[in-house]
């Protein structure tokens with residue numbers, strides 16, 4: 738399985754349909770990253786996007802089963 742790191746929080750995710758927001762780990766990270774670009778604050782975005790260690794291993798969105 739190919740893995741990538743979320744450009745926002747550097748969390749490692751699988752490149753698969755389990756992660757519909759890839760290369761971001763979650764919709765939250767995707768929106769933060771897009772928002773950062775829009776506001777030209779990307780280069781300091783590290784302060785706005787922290788890893789969600791407590792939720793490691795679980796995507797924020799996806800099949801609910």
Ligand SMILES: [Zn+2]
Nearest residue numbers: 743746762766
């Ligand atoms: Zn992320």
